[in-house]
Amino acid sequence: MARSEEPLLARSPSPNSSTNDIEEEDALLTGQPTNRSPASRARKWREAGLFVWALLATVAVIILAVVYQHESSVARSRPKTGGWGPDGKPTGKRNMIFMVSDGMGPTSLSLTRSWRQHTSGLPIDDILVLDRHFIGSSRTRSSSSLVTDSAAGATAFSCGFKSYNGAISVLPDHTPCGTVLEAAKRAGYMTGLVVTTRLTDATPACFAAHANRREYEDLIAEQMIGRYPLGRVVDLLIGGGRCHFLPNTTEGSCRADATDVVSIAKEEFGFQYIDNRQDFDQLDNDGAIDLPLLALLAETDIPYEIDRVQVSDVYPSEAEMARLALKALSAATKDSDKGFFLMVEGSRIDHAGHANDPAAQVREVVAHDEAFAAVLKFLEDDQTEGVLVSTSDHETGGLATARQLHDTYPQYRWFPEVLTNASHSTEFLAREWAKYLASSSSPSRKEKAQKVADLLSSGLGITDHTDEEVDGIIDATPIWPPAYHFADIISRRAQVGWSTHGHSAVDVNIYASHPKHAPGLVGNHENIEVGQFIAEYLDLDLEPITKELREKKVNTSSSEHQGEAGIQDWGAWMGPPGLPANDNGELVSLDEYHGDFKHRKREAEAGLDCGCGMKH
Numbered sequence: 311m312a313r314s315e316e317p318l319l320a321r322s323p324s325p326n327s328s329t330n331d332i333e334e335e336d337a338l339l340t341g342q343p344t345n346r347s348p349a350s351r352a353r354k355w356r357e358a359g360l361f362v363w364a365l366l367a368t369v370a371v372i373i374l375a376v377v378y379q380h381e382s383s384v385a386r387s388r389p390k391t392g393g394w395g396p397d398g399k400p401t402g403k404r405n406m407i408f409m410v411s412d413g414m415g416p417t418s419l420s421l422t423r424s425w426r427q428h429t430s431g432l433p434i435d436d437i438l439v440l441d442r443h444f445i446g447s448s449r450t451r452s453s454s455s456l457v458t459d460s461a462a463g464a465t466a467f468s469c470g471f472k473s474y475n476g477a478i479s480v481l482p483d484h485t486p487c488g489t490v491l492e493a494a495k496r497a498g499y500m501t502g503l504v505v506t507t508r509l510t511d512a513t514p515a516c517f518a519a520h521a522n523r524r525e526y527e528d529l530i531a532e533q534m535i536g537r538y539p540l541g542r543v544v545d546l547l548i549g550g551g552r553c554h555f556l557p558n559t560t561e562g563s564c565r566a567d568a569t570d571v572v573s574i575a576k577e578e579f580g581f582q583y584i585d586n587r588q589d590f591d592q593l594d595n596d597g598a599i600d601l602p603l604l605a606l607l608a609e610t611d612i613p614y615e616i617d618r619v620q621v622s623d624v625y626p627s628e629a630e631m632a633r634l635a636l637k638a639l640s641a642a643t644k645d646s647d648k649g650f651f652l653m654v655e656g657s658r659i660d661h662a663g664h665a666n667d668p669a670a671q672v673r674e675v676v677a678h679d680e681a682f683a684a685v686l687k688f689l690e691d692d693q694t695e696g697v698l699v700s701t702s703d704h705e706t707g708g709l710a711t712a713r714q715l716h717d718t719y720p721q722y723r724w725f726p727e728v729l730t731n732a733s734h735s736t737e738f739l740a741r742e743w744a745k746y747l748a749s750s751s752s753p754s755r756k757e758k759a760q761k762v763a764d765l766l767s768s769g770l771g772i773t774d775h776t777d778e779e780v781d782g783i784i785d786a787t788p789i790w791p792p793a794y795h796f797a798d799i800i801s802r803r804a805q806v807g808w809s810t811h812g813h814s815a816v817d818v819n820i821y822a823s824h825p826k827h828a829p830g831l832v833g834n835h836e837n838i839e840v841g842q843f844i845a846e847y848l849d850l851d852l853e854p855i856t857k858e859l860r861e862k863k864v865n866t867s868s869s870e871h872q873g874e875a876g877i878q879d880w881g882a883w884m885g886p887p888g889l890p891a892n893d894n895g896e897l898v899s900l901d902e903y904h905g906d907f908k909h910r911k912r913e914a915e916a917g918l919d920c921g922c923g924m925k926h
Contacts, residue, residue, distance in 0.1 A: 392827035393695035393847070400847050405649035405696035406494075407636075407685050408844060410467070410513055411678050412460060413660025415705025415816050421668065421806065422675040424711070428726040438675075439683045440700070445828060446820040448837045450704045453482050457815045460660065461524040463703025463837060464516035469852065470841035478512065478521040478530065486520040486884065488855025490844045491651055495543040497850055500601070500639050500650040503544055504631045506677075507611045507657030508551025509534060513703060517653055518544045520859065526885040527554045528565050535575040535604065538883050539862040540855070542579045545601045546638055546652075548631045550608030552585060562609050575604050587624050590634070599638035607631075614658055614735040615673040628656055629681040636688045649694055651848060654681060662735070663706025666797040666808040669732035669770070671709070682821070689823055697827040697847060701840055702818035708809025715802060728804035731771025736796035739769045743783065743792050758784050770800050 393404030411418075419438060427436055452462035454474035465473045465480070469487035473480060481487050495501050503514045510527035519533035531554040536542030553564035555571040565571075575581040581604040584590060590607060593599050607625060612618065618625050626634075632654045639650040656678030662671040682700060689696045714720040746761050747753075753761070762780045766772045779799050786792045794811065801808060820835070822828035830843045845852060862883065 390689070390695055392697045392824060394826070394829075398829075400849060403643075403647055403649050403694050404847070405639075405643075405689075405692070405694055406651045406844060406848055407689070407696065407698045408467070408651070408653045409678075409682060409685065409698065409700035409821075410464070410653065410655040410657075411659055411675075411700060411702045412507075412513055412655055412657050413663040413704065413706030413813075414656070414675060414678070414702045415709060415814070415818055417709040417711055418659065418663075418671060418675050418705075419819070421709065421711050422672045422679075424724075425672045425726040425729055426676065429730045438679045439686070440679050440819075440821055443682070443686075443700075443821040443823065444819055445822045445825045446831050446833045446835060447817040448701050448820055448835055448840060449817055450702075450837050451815065457813050458704050458837075459524075459813060460512035460703050461516065464513040466837040467701075467703070467841045467844070468516040470838050470845060472838060476523050476525075478519055478524055478526075479516045480520055480522055480884065484522060486856065486859040488852040488857075488859060489517050490841060490848065490850055490852065491517040491653070492540055492543050492855045493845065493850040493852045494651040494848055495545075496855065497848065498646070498648040499848065500545045500642050500646075500648075501543060502546035502635045502639055502650065502652040503534075503549070503655075504546075504628075504635045504652065505549035505655040505657045506628050506631075507549065507655070507661070508554065509547055509549040509606070510551045510554045511657065513655050513657065514549065514653065520883075521885045523885060527551070528567065528569070529883075529885050531555050531565075531571045532569065532574070533883070535571060535581065536579040537574065539859055542602065545642065545650075546603045546635055548603070548605040548607070548635055549657075550606065550610055550612045552606035553609050555604075555606055564610070572604070572606075587626060590626055590630075594630075594634050594637070598641065599634070601638060601642050603638065605631075611658060611661070614662065614667075614670045614737060615677040616670050616732065616735050617738050619673075620733075627680070628654070628677050629684045632681045633684050633688070636685065640688075640692060640694070643694075649696065651844075654685070656681065659702075660706045661737075663709065664811055665736055665793055666707055666801060666811060667736045667793075668709075668797075668801055668804055668806040669729045670735040670737070671707075672729055686823060696823075698821075698823035699828050699831065699840070699843065700821040701837075703837070704813045705816045705818055706813050707811070708807075708814045708816075710807035710809070713802065713805040713807035715805065721805075724805040725803065728771075728800060729806075732769065732800060733771070734769040736770075736793045736800070739765045739796050740791065740793035742769075755784065766796075766799065770796065772799060772803065774803075775799065 393400050393402060395401035419440060423438055423441065426432065426438070427434060450458045450463060452458040452475050453472040454462070459475040461477050462473050462475045465471065465477055465487070468479050468489035468491065469481075471481055471487055474482055479487055479489050491501050503509065503517060505511065505514045508527065510530040512524045515521070515524065515530045515534070519530045519538065521530055521533075531551070532538070534544060534547060553562055555575070556563040556565065557568040557570045558565045559568050572583055576583055579602065581602045582600045583604045583606075584593065585606050587607065590605060612625050613621065615627070618627065635652055635654070639652060643650050656674060659671065659674040659678060662674050682698070685698050689698060711724050712720070712722070713724070742765060743762070750757070759780050762783050763775060766775050779795070782795045783792050786795055817834065820831050820840070822831065825832055828843060830846065831840065
């Protein structure tokens with residue numbers, strides 16, 4: 311029979327046939343050699359070795375995957391402690407994020423919640439992130455008044471002591487008090503401040519500066535970058551207020567002198583400096599962020615959120631700034647056994663209250679709520695334990711979600727849709743009105759009335775204005791400027807009430823990442839207890855800082871420190887006296903900064919135009 315016709319099973323196996331494979335497997339199992347050549351046997355041993363290695367590697371990968379899945383599941387199911395140990399004391403590496411909603415009272419939440427539900431078509435049980443994290447309330451009086459200002463309120467947070475209205479981390483006896491930020495820096499923590507107003511404004515200033523009066527913003531700018539007794543204590547500064555850092559020889563400066571604080575920050579203290587949105591975004595995209603960082607992103611205050619969203623390519627939001635700060639501080643403390651302390655302020659809620667502008671108010675609260683959520687997300691994702699605590703220094707405006715418009719008994723209603731129709735703040739409209747008056751050559755009263763009508767329609771969505779309302783804007787005085795009139799027009803239609811253009815004494819809310827993260831702040835507390843909690847959580851001792859500051863020739867009100875010719879020995883680094891006093895030399899008992907003082911200042915500087923629709 312020809313080979314091609316041989317039965318298939320009678321053929322000799324080929325060198326690569328499965329028969330040889332079977333023989334090889336038998337040899338491996340029995341230990342008996344096959345009839346294969348030595349080279350062939352070596353090759354098969356190598357193949358077998360590779361097979362065993364691959365098998366073992368596969369098993370190892372499966373085991374590791376199961377272990378990782380188990381550990382991840384355990385980590386997800388194990389709630390974070392916030393850094394509190396079994397003994398009820400903070401332990402280990404931990405971060406503290408303190409948020410201040412300047413001027414936001416309980417009614418601000420109610421106003422914003424209802425407006426958001428209406429605008430977005432949400433059910434009545436849809437609430438803000440802040441609502442889910444409410445744990446208590448804070449009593450806000452200062453040492454000089456039942457109604458505090460931001461300076462005294464923030465001094466309570468930073469030092470844990472009451473002080474007079476206008477004091478920047480200075481006690482009623484005019485001596486400085488060490489702050490939680492200063493003590494945190496000395497203890498090895500990284501530190502940061504993020505605000506939507508000027509960095510030299512009262513709240514941020516109270517954490518990294520000391521001044522007899524909050525008005526000394528030029529002085530505060532120098533202290534915040536390190537030009538004061540303790541040297542540099544802040545690693546990250548993000549906000550507005552660029553004009554106080556630039557010499558008065560430079561366009562965009564509001565300083566009274568030629569000191570170039572930006573140059574000092576870079577050359578003497580090593581700050582990386584940025585002043586625009588593009589550089590801000592580049593920092594975020596680059597990954598690593600060099601500290602210390604000075605980011606002055608607006609000449610004065612960052613615009614209200616209602617206005618900012620229309621120029622978001624120029625100004626970042628509060629949430630964006632907070633996320634960048636968290637990213638930078640987290641990276642900077644990655645290899646440290648200490649975490650960081652960060653203060654984030656939703657500053658312009660307060661300004662909307664001062665302006666009695668409800669449309670700006672609700673957008674500011676939503677922006678702060680989004681920043682609060684961003685911080686919560688960071689704490690959830692970050693490997694380091696941390697705590698978020700938030701409160702307000704005071705309420706502003708005496709806000710009410712109702713308004714009686716006339717003598718007859720009022721309806722129990724307010725109208726959120728009126729606020730939805732607004733596309734700009736009353737500050738923006740007042741600025742546009744001021745620009746119109748400055749650029750037009752003696753416009754007639756009719757032309758002025760038409761301009762006001764256009765602003766009301768385009769900016770507030772109001773077309774049913776009265777002649778009296780228009781006349782009020784045209785004839786506005788510095789004491790009751792155009793912005794106030796614009797605000798009243800929209801507030802009346804929304805039936806939103808305001809009792810003051812200043813602050814009120816209402817208790818304000820306290821929020822936290824979890825009630826168990828801030829057990830000492832559950833319930834009703836004095837505002838100084840917030841500062842004391844921060845110090846406790848970070849295990850800080852403020853007394854050595856206070857002692858060091860007081861040794862630096864600072865001012866005092868006692869007669870034993872009188873200088874030559876009876877002149878008080880005020881420490882130059884805290885500013886001149888400048889404190890409003892009664893005839894007997896004692897401090898006035900009420901807040902002059904937001905009251906008559908500001909009005910007198912407007913009248914005295916009537917020739918200066920801030921571009922906000924009024925002289926001040």
